[in-house]
Amino acid sequence: MIKRFLACLLLLSSAAATAQTEQSLIPAPPQLAATAYLLLDAHTGQILVEENADKQVPPASLTKMMTAYIVSEEIEKGTIKETDQVLISEKAWRKGGSKMFVKVGEKVPVIDLLRGVIIQSGNDASIALAEFVSGSEDVFAEVMNQQAELLGMHDTTFKNATGWPAEGHMTTARDLATLGRAVVMDHPEHYNLYSEKYFSFAGINQPNRNRLLWRDNAVDGIKTGHTEEAGYCLVASAQKRGMRLISVVLGTDSDEKRAAESQKLLAYGFRYYQTHKVYGSDDVLQTERVWGGKQPEVGIAVQEDVFVTIPRGGEDNIKADLIIDGELEAPLKKGQPVGKVVVTLDGKTVAEVKAVTAEEVEEAGFFKRLWDAIKRFVMGFFS
Structure with a gap:
């Protein structure tokens, strides 16, 4: 059973290596008879x-x-x-x-x-x-x-x-x-x-x-x-x-x-080549903690559809990182910039777009804001 499992691993590794080789085979562009x-x-x-x-x-x-x-x-x-x-x-x-x-x-x-x-x-x-x-x-x-x-x-x-x-x-x-x-x-x-x-x-x-x-x-x-x-x-x-x-x-x-x-x-x-859609403007990438808001979290989206040009079949080599500019505090408007999304292909940046709030977050009442301020202070003290 172990030998069969190892053999499968070797086959999968070989297939992955072959697929990687095939998708990276991009010849030099044609030379045209033009100025x-x-x-x-x-x-x-x-x-x-x-x-x-x-x-x-x-x-x-x-x-x-x-x-x-x-x-x-x-x-x-x-x-x-x-x-x-x-x-x-x-x-x-x-x-x-x-x-x-x-x-x-x-x-x-x-x-x-x-x-x-x-x-x-x-x-x-x-x-x-x-x-x-x-x-x-x-x-x-x-x-x-x-x-x-x-x-x-x-x-x-x-x-x-x-x-x-x-x-x-x-x-x-x-x-x-x-x-x-x-x-x-x-x-x-x-x-x-x-x-x-x-x-x-x-x-x-x-x-x-x-x-x-x-x-x-x-x-x-x-x-x-x-x-x-x-x-x-x-x-x-x-x-x-x-x-x-x-x-x-x-x-x-x-x-x-x-x-x-x-x-x-x-x-x-x-x-x-192919045009690959990484994210749509309606996609919620993740949620982030909001301090002093009527709701504790807010969805994070991209400002616009994110497209990248990649070698055909190269989707698996795309990586996207969400970078938030510090902690979020209410009030927040829908579509408010709060950071950026950096898309890389084989380690090279191919797109960078603004990350925005997917919804509005209203400011909470006094006691909720006070309680959040205390929790934030304690968490910061022990971090």
Whole structure:
């Protein structure tokens, strides 16, 4: 019996070692035929792959991601509505490059222009929205730069709403990944527009230029770009098995290449990594003693859902530590920060979030507070 038990232990140890070896086998990321590229987990913000991610390059029509983002922001704030009619100026109508084919002097709903920007990459639609939001494209460009700073896009400067070549109109793969994440996470009510394959306006049906929408059902955005200087570019996003990835591929030499190289990045991320939910914001992690409260204990939760990016199959290597900032005293408000939760993977910190009270604790009456004070003193004296 003892020999059989030892044999089982050896088998289990061998299997565990094999599983550990298998889950740690992550090959080097693919090398892409592109000027710069980056792969990001949208839930956690963790970068899985990067190459020349801080190299400043012209963004071409990827600029329109910011144009659309600002329009969505204005709609959310209530300063404009989807149904507002936008008067098309001669400047918008005359603009060259890709077009939605609006006509000078006509009025077009904001939501149609937004589709024209996102699906058809219309320069005319971009300028029309810029003028409607800010009065002029120049002023709108200032708003774009202010929004870029708020998002943390510190190496980006916008000169216009379209991506039309202009001196100093530059960005980086890292900043575009930040913008792509904001597009996905901040305005889900408009993100579905990025997955639409066609949009018809003025009797002209135009396809979305993102080839991956036809090739991979997991892909649901985001935006293509191309100029002679920028090359062929694509910011793509895909969701599979609870994981959302954002890829940025800049400076390829063809429409086909930007799609193929983006597919390589996305396939690598989905194959070797996963997004793991450690805690939900409704989870009570443990209870803590409360002094001077109507109730003796309070539940401790996290301020927000906690996600981490880990090698696929590596859940057993995650450790979470709850650190409370001293003893808790009533009154306590629900959601009041009282410490932090530190999540580590193989000893390396991968997430740190605030620990908060899961409920309100009112202050007790005088005699209860006095009794707690005595107990606290005695416990402190003998500790």
